[in-house]
Amino acid sequence: MATELNPMVAEGSKMVTSYGDGLFRFGEDSVAGSILMFPEAVYSWNVTSVDDITVDSFARVIDAADTVEILLLGMGNRLTRVPMEWRSALKEHGIVIEPMDTGAACRTYNVLLSEGRRVAAAIIAI
Structure with a gap:
């Protein structure tokens, strides 16, 4: 069953x-x-579980580090510990990774985007 969100409006943003x-x-x-989600675009992300993720899975995000x-x-649906390898690879480019479940990531993304924050999301479908 799909969960509906009532997002705040951020003009021209996804x-x-x-x-x-x-x-x-x-x-x-x-x-x-x-998906990999940025304010201006959404991309399919070839990940079905946390076990599929590698540092290379974040290449598009690292490319957009500016x-x-x-x-x-x-x-x-399950929160697991983020490997230091992922944190280090992203931090090297000035990006902080914040793990959460998929629903929280969707809601938090909308809030941060509406606040004008420089946010992206890598979200596993449920």
Whole structure:
């Protein structure tokens, strides 16, 4: 069952309006599967569980380091410890990773984006 969100408006930005059933919705648009999300764009992310993630999984985020200071990591339904290797690789580029479950990542992303923060999200579909 999809969970509906009532996001605050951030003009011209992609915000999550619902998630669940393996989908993320952004108003009229939707993406199936896990996503990498930036204010201006959403990309499919070839990850189905935390076990699939490597440092290379964050390459697109690292490439956007000049516009990202916080990376929210939506880890599905279970929160696990983030390996130091991931933290170090991102910190080297000035990015702090914040792990949380997928629902919290969607909600937090919308709030930080509406506050004008330099945020991105890597979110595993549930």
